[in-house]
Amino acid sequence: MAKDKKFVEAITSMDEDFAQWYTDIVRKADLADYSSVRGCMIIRPYGYAIWERIQGELDRRFKETGHENVYMPMFIPESLLQKEKDHVEGFAPEVAWITHGGSEQLTERLCVRPTSETLFCDHYKNIVQSYRDLPKLYNQWCSVVRWEKTTRPFLRTVEFLWQEGHTVHATAEEAEEETLRMLNVYASFCEEVLAIPVVKGRKTEKEKFAGAKATYTIESLMHDGKALQSGTSHNFGDGFARAFGIQYLDKDNQLKYAHQTSWGVTTRLIGALIMVHGDDSGLVLPPRVAPVQLVIIPVQQHVEGVLEKAYELRERLSRVCRVKVDDSDRMPGWKFSEHEMRGIPLRLEVGPKDIEKNQVVLVKRENREKLFVSMEDLETMIPRLMDDIQKSLYNKALKHMEERTFTAKDLDELERKINEKQGFIKAMWCGDEACEDKVKERTSATARCIPFEQEITGDKCLCCGKDAKHMVIWGRAY
RNA sequence: CGAGGUGUAGCGCAGUUGGUAGCGCGCUUGGUUUGGGACCAAGAUGCCGGGGGUUCGAGUCCUCUCACCUCGACCA
Numbered sequence: 001m002a003k004d005k006k007f008v009e010a011i012t013s014m015d016e017d018f019a020q021w022y023t024d025i026v027r028k029a030d031l032a033d034y035s036s037v038r039g040c041m042i043i044r045p046y047g048y049a050i051w052e053r054i055q056g057e058l059d060r061r062f063k064e065t066g067h068e069n070v071y072m073p074m075f076i077p078e079s080l081l082q083k084e085k086d087h088v089e090g091f092a093p094e095v096a097w098i099t100h101g102g103s104e105q106l107t108e109r110l111c112v113r114p115t116s117e118t119l120f121c122d123h124y125k126n127i128v129q130s131y132r133d134l135p136k137l138y139n140q141w142c143s144v145v146r147w148e149k150t151t152r153p154f155l156r157t158v159e160f161l162w163q164e165g166h167t168v169h170a171t172a173e174e175a176e177e178e179t180l181r182m183l184n185v186y187a188s189f190c191e192e193v194l195a196i197p198v199v200k201g202r203k204t205e206k207e208k209f210a211g212a213k214a215t216y217t218i219e220s221l222m223h224d225g226k227a228l229q230s231g232t233s234h235n236f237g238d239g240f241a242r243a244f245g246i247q248y249l250d251k252d253n254q255l256k257y258a259h260q261t262s263w264g265v266t267t268r269l270i271g272a273l274i275m276v277h278g279d280d281s282g283l284v285l286p287p288r289v290a291p292v293q294l295v296i297i298p299v300q301q302h303v304e305g306v307l308e309k310a311y312e313l314r315e316r317l318s319r320v321c322r323v324k325v326d327d328s329d330r331m332p333g334w335k336f337s338e339h340e341m342r343g344i345p346l347r348l349e350v351g352p353k354d355i356e357k358n359q360v361v362l363v364k365r366e367n368r369e370k371l372f373v374s375m376e377d378l379e380t381m382i383p384r385l386m387d388d389i390q391k392s393l394y395n396k397a398l399k400h401m402e403e404r405t406f407t408a409k410d411l412d413e414l415e416r417k418i419n420e421k422q423g424f425i426k427a428m429w430c431g432d433e434a435c436e437d438k439v440k441e442r443t444s445a446t447a448r449c450i451p452f453e454q455e456i457t458g459d460k461c462l463c464c465g466k467d468a469k470h471m472v473i474w475g476r477a478y
Numbered sequence: 479c480g481a482g483g484u485g486u487a488g489c490g491c492a493g494u495u496g497g498u499a500g501c502g503c504g505c506u507u508g509g510u511u512u513g514g515g516a517c518c519a520a521g522a523u524g525c526c527g528g529g530g531g532u533u534c535g536a537g538u539c540c541u542c543u544c545a546c547c548u549c550g551a552c553c554a
Contacts, residue, residue: 299513333514
């Protein structure tokens, strides 16, 4: 990480205390603040701007793959929530209940949605009659509530923002295709926009979503070697359709159950951005997700012509990037630190000396590399630099993930390696949940996923020694 | 839900044996400054988390309570 001398002591070093480092960034980069509601945070303008970037990029990809946005109620009648047995069992412990409307007790309790499968199903039941009605490809942007006991800004809060896609299809094949298509949308979004490499795979039975036939996941690795589930896509088969009676008349005049999927990502992705790219000076944002890509810092801004030049550059460069001028009356050094904490990819310094030489100073956030660039070259230079930074951040993260991916042939080795250095551990598994439990008990690592790209590292289960069925990535997770 | 910790100015903290509240940062005003968190001067800011007690007197002692943080068990 940044060996450069630390200019400001506002953020705890990540080697000293990773959790504190994380919290410091959340607050110093103005992403979020604590609220007066337990476990709920206030997403501040800068944090919300990042979410809007994420929303914009994802929403475009959803539309490109044929999805439409809708909005469902925030409340679910208790009877509706209970229709699918596994689903309600999975969520019951963490739902918030509304018992009163005004001063009157409700005849039926309402739950504040922890997820909206049941609402979508209830609606699909009404609008799906014929194979001609299928598929239905809906998505909604909303917040959901899960009464979590332990919370952390962005990573786990009682209320959080997300999108949930819910689709209905005629056949099992189409549903499976959709499930994987959306997982791939998430994966390419994470890699291309957030510059976060991911491992794609399937969740084990134990880890899959309550009520799903199969859950697919993208897992990413944080700087401290802990895993973060960054997005999931579920294939429900016809389980919900049977519970809710979603049937359609097919071409062959047979009444058939529909097949469904759901998929979601949350504001947790902002936590991932912090923990994958951040350093001891603060947040580091990949240009494609940064609300501000270039900040112009006038130096000696009281000198005639300096501010004017800064505004002129803003005008010119706003055509090639998202740009801001910091013309507050802070010291330049203060501004440097401030915008580094906020992770702005590129800084442009312009002062009397530069104007005289018809140049500016560009400084890359990721490594503080300094470039002296002629005024004329900025329009061509800046977009190129953005691309370079984007790639460089991805490559750094990928290298880190590779360096922190180990293999283990048995439980002892897994335990030893994970205690030595946290990361992804590849190990063979027989498929038995008892072995999965034992791994967790011994090492507190869980099965992150069964990667699509299976790399056979042995033929025996790491735990029981019986014949192995899958290679699993294990890790301690957020 | 278990274990630990913290609540005093916007933030971080100090506050002795119980005697009526202080420091740093930030904030305001004026001036000098400006290429890595400038300096000087003058200011403003407190239901000491909340309730109840002990006491002539409580930030301080007792008691109850609430909130938040961190780490574990459960989860995106």
